Amino acid sequence: MTNSNWLLPEYIQDMLPDEAWRIEKMRADALELLRLSGYQLVAPPLLEYAESLLVNGSRDMDLRTFKLVDQMSGRTLGLRADITPQVARIDAHLLNRQGVTRLCYAGSVLHTQPAGLMRTREPLQIGAELYGHSGLESDLEVQRLMLQVLAALGVENVYLDLGHVALFRALVKYAGIAKELESELFVALQGKDTPALRTLVRGLPQSVQDALLALPQLYGGVEVIARARATLPDYPEVTDALHELEQAAVHLQPLANSVGIDLAELRGYHYHSGMVFAAYHSGCHDAIALGGRYDDLGKSFGRARPATGFSMDLRQLHGLLEKQAQPMSILAPYRDDGALQEKIAQLRSQGHAVVVDLLGDTEQCHELNCDRELVQQDGLWVVSNNKFQ
Numbered sequence: 001m002t003n004s005n006w007l008l009p010e011y012i013q014d015m016l017p018d019e020a021w022r023i024e025k026m027r028a029d030a031l032e033l034l035r036l037s038g039y040q041l042v043a044p045p046l047l048e049y050a051e052s053l054l055v056n057g058s059r060d061m062d063l064r065t066f067k068l069v070d071q072m073s074g075r076t077l078g079l080r081a082d083i084t085p086q087v088a089r090i091d092a093h094l095l096n097r098q099g100v101t102r103l104c105y106a107g108s109v110l111h112t113q114p115a116g117l118m119r120t121r122e123p124l125q126i127g128a129e130l131y132g133h134s135g136l137e138s139d140l141e142v143q144r145l146m147l148q149v150l151a152a153l154g155v156e157n158v159y160l161d162l163g164h165v166a167l168f169r170a171l172v173k174y175a176g177i178a179k180e181l182e183s184e185l186f187v188a189l190q191g192k193d194t195p196a197l198r199t200l201v202r203g204l205p206q207s208v209q210d211a212l213l214a215l216p217q218l219y220g221g222v223e224v225i226a227r228a229r230a231t232l233p234d235y236p237e238v239t240d241a242l243h244e245l246e247q248a249a250v251h252l253q254p255l256a257n258s259v260g261i262d263l264a265e266l267r268g269y270h271y272h273s274g275m276v277f278a279a280y281h282s283g284c285h286d287a288i289a290l291g292g293r294y295d296d297l298g299k300s301f302g303r304a305r306p307a308t309g310f311s312m313d314l315r316q317l318h319g320l321l322e323k324q325a326q327p328m329s330i331l332a333p334y335r336d337d338g339a340l341q342e343k344i345a346q347l348r349s350q351g352h353a354v355v356v357d358l359l360g361d362t363e364q365c366h367e368l369n370c371d372r373e374l375v376q377q378d379g380l381w382v383v384s385n386n387k388f389q
Contacts, residue, residue, distance in 0.1 A: 127311030
């Protein structure tokens with residue numbers, strides 16, 4: 001019988017040295033940029049009570065979350081599928097600050113199903129959240145920061161898509177649309193299913209029918225805003241949303257390869273409350289970074305605060321970058337020699353990796369990732385690459 005204990009579940013992968021070291025550097029570089037931008041690091045636990053993770057009754061989040069029974073309390077626990085709700089809990093309940101709070105994080109999340117064809121079920125999520133400010137300025141800060149992080153990690157030619165869930169919410173509100181119909185309309189809009197929309201909007205006020213049928217066609221460049229103003233009802237929420245989208249497109253254009261508008265984009269509709277955004281790259285079928293405004297999320301923890309943020313998966317981003325081998329090391333012999341130990345310590349303090357050859361088999365140095373060695377010349381230990389040429 002063949003031993004298969006080394007096999008992993010589907011869409012769960014190990015990270016080998018080259019990938020693991022590079023992703024660790026990406027994590028450090030991204031967090032340093034966030035730190036310099038005033039974001040403070042938090043590290044929530046991997047495991048929480050399920051109801052704390054499944055905020056706002058999100059069915060999508062419920063389906064994505066692994067659950068188990070706590071042997072100590074008997075309550076249902078969840079393995080986090082997203083860190084954002086945890087950070088909202090920290091802001092609302094633990095920090096309890098009154099002004100603007102900027103928080104960032106980096107950690108693994110687990111999904112019951114992969115989010116895309118080539119995605120892992122264990123993304124390494126990194127992101128930033130800004131609490132306590134409801135204006136366009138904080139949306140722009142977070143969107144700009146997301147694009148800057150992608151650029152710092154070496155991800156080029158990014159396409160940014162902007163949407164705004166307040167448009168659909170306003171149409172639902174003023175037409176008095178029932179929850180069941182709202183959900184059906186949401187599904188049809190996400191799929192840009194115009195035939196289904198035509199059936200669903202029957203019986204609604206004519207202006208709302210026209211607006212809902214127009215939304216799937218309102219996508220493209222900034223010119224979409226003018227078309228939307230001429231097509232959609234002049235509700236205050238619609239006017240404000242279109243203004244915010246126009247301003248964001250103008251301000252973010254220098255940082256992205258292009259900025260697009262999609263008024264039928266309702267990603268995270270049950271989660272977000274305002275402008276939503278996603279970054280895309282030609283090397284990936286799925287969005288490579290996501291974000292948006294979610295002013296109501298903190299209500300689940302007893303304190304609603306204006307909030308906006310973004311997140312991305314470092315493992316997904318790593319797949320978009322050119323492969324890079326980790327830096328080569330220096331091979332050192334194993335000897336009880338004070339001068340040798342001093343030389344090794346000196347090299348390591350200068351940032352060089354030095355590997356001690358415990359087996360004394362320099363023929364296997366390629367497995368140790370070495371392209372130089374420490375040799376003794378005239379009583380001194382020096383670095384040589386003669387053997388590797």
